Amino acid sequence: MALLSLQTENFRNLAPGPFKFSPWVNLIYGANGSGKTSLLEAIAYLGLGRSFRQNRHQVVCREGQQRFVVFGAVSERSVPAVVEPGRADTATSARLGFSRDIQSRETRLRVDGENVYSLSVLASLFPVSVIDPGVFDIVAGGPGKRRQFLDWLVFHVEPSFAPLWQQCQRTISQRNQILRSGRIDDHQLQVWDRQFVELAQQVDELRLRVFSELATHLRSVLEQVHGEWAAALKVEYSPGWDRKKGLATTLIEHREQERKVGHTLYGPNRADIRLRYHGHAVAELFSRGQQKTLVILMKLSQGEVLATRGKQVTFLLDDINAELDLVHRRLLAERLNRLGSQVFMTAIERPDPSLLWEVPPSDYKMFHVEHGRLTEEQTSASGASE
Numbered sequence: 104m105a106l107l108s109l110q111t112e113n114f115r116n117l118a119p120g121p122f123k124f125s126p127w128v129n130l131i132y133g134a135n136g137s138g139k140t141s142l143l144e145a146i147a148y149l150g151l152g153r154s155f156r157q158n159r160h161q162v163v164c165r166e167g168q169q170r171f172v173v174f175g176a177v178s179e180r181s182v183p184a185v186v187e188p189g190r191a192d193t194a195t196s197a198r199l200g201f202s203r204d205i206q207s208r209e210t211r212l213r214v215d216g217e218n219v220y221s222l223s224v225l226a227s228l229f230p231v232s233v234i235d236p237g238v239f240d241i242v243a244g245g246p247g248k249r250r251q252f253l254d255w256l257v258f259h260v261e262p263s264f265a266p267l268w269q270q271c272q273r274t275i276s277q278r279n280q281i282l283r284s285g286r287i288d289d290h291q292l293q294v295w296d297r298q299f300v301e302l303a304q305q306v307d308e309l310r311l312r313v314f315s316e317l318a319t320h321l322r323s324v325l326e327q328v329h330g331e332w333a334a335a336l337k338v339e340y341s342p343g344w345d346r347k348k349g350l351a352t353t354l355i356e357h358r359e360q361e362r363k364v365g366h367t368l369y370g371p372n373r374a375d376i377r378l379r380y381h382g383h384a385v386a387e388l389f390s391r392g393q394q395k396t397l398v399i400l401m402k403l404s405q406g407e408v409l410a411t412r413g414k415q416v417t418f419l420l421d422d423i424n425a426e427l428d429l430v431h432r433r434l435l436a437e438r439l440n441r442l443g444s445q446v447f448m449t450a451i452e453r454p455d456p457s458l459l460w461e462v463p464p465s466d467y468k469m470f471h472v473e474h475g476r477l478t479e480e481q482t483s484a485s486g487a488s489e
């Protein structure tokens with residue numbers, strides 16, 4: 104899907120719009136505090152149902168207002184692995200809406216004017232991938248971030264994953280309650296363990312299958328990065344228990360330990376993507392730039408896996424220029440262009456397209472942001488299409 108237009112009400116400092124976007128590349132620049140990140144945040148609301156910057160809806164609602172609205176029109180495009188920009192059919196196929204009343208805490212999700220009750224409906228219609236400074240925790244942070252990263256892809260590739268994982272998480276929390284209660288009923292725990300092991304194996308199977316595809320794409324994109332670090336990097340999926348032993352045996356062997364800590368220490372809730380370099384975690388040895396390049400390439404690989412399923416990810420890149428040198432910026436821009444993804448890329452200075460692409464995409468738009476207002480500027484692409 105690609106976002107063709109956006110309207111907002113009371114969203115931070117953004118003007119209401121409507122703003123019309125390119126289904127391919129949108130370059131957005133403006134001074135500090137002009138509203139670039141707020142724009143990406145509003146777009147992301149349509150696919151995530153929340154902000155990627157912080158947890159509370161009320162922070163994005165304009166000061167003094169009680170309700171904010173984000174409304175967008177998205178188009179469906181069939182995306183072969185490599186697409187020539189400008190060739191796809193961009194007929195509007197869905198109108199997505201998100202509104203939140205701050206006082207009543209009521210959230211409303213709308214698709215084509217009808218109420219929907221699950222965020223996963225918006226998420227599957229409009230997959231968005233945010234690349235902002237916070238995303239670098241995928242490498243530098245704990246396993247939870249990497250699990251979330253993998254599960255985002257599994258959710259989009261395997262429709263059975265979301266309900267399965269929910270059920271598995273419920274089982275884990277029931278199991279934790281038993282482990283925490285002073286008097287443990289062994290029989291009761293065994294019953295939960297049987298169910299837990301079965302669900303865990305199903306979750307693991309889906310994650311492993313999707314991870315293998317992701318790893319293949321990541322390996323291919325890493326081959327384009329010149330540097331020993333990219334060649335020596337090892338990327339492995341760990342299910343959260345010793346696979347040779349099996350989860351059932353692991354749980355029996357560690358029952359005492361789990362009783363002591365009062366929660367589940369082995370299982371898909373502990374899965375991870377291990378990123379190793381010469382036997383060490385990459386977070387210990389990689390430079391900041393290398394870590395950032397790696398995260399961006401991992402995100403790009405997610406987009407490539409979805410493209411093989413005919414699903415298109417919209418990438419929201421917030422001021423990545425500060426993080427990447429020109430060579431890596433170009434590599435990313437070229438790969439995104441080949442992928443045919445819709446891209447929103449912000450910068451403080453007006454970007455020079457000739458520095459990003461050898462041949463700039465035939466259909467891109469350039470916007471200047473000031474006080475939350477977007478002004479579209481003429482580019483060689485807009486000139487050519489007239």
Ligand SMILES: Nc1ncnc2c1ncn2[C@@H]1O[C@H](COP(=O)(O)OP(=O)(O)OP(=O)(O)O)[C@@H](O)[C@H]1O
Nearest residue numbers: 115116135136137138139140141162163164165166
């Ligand atoms: N709830 C709100 N109500 C009104 N204005 C807000 C609200 N939240 C943020 N703002 C203002 O919106 C403006 C836009 O901030 P934003 O983070 O989008 O800027 P930016 O262009 O990304 O800046 P930078 O380049 O510094 O990252 C800021 O001036 C901020 O003070």
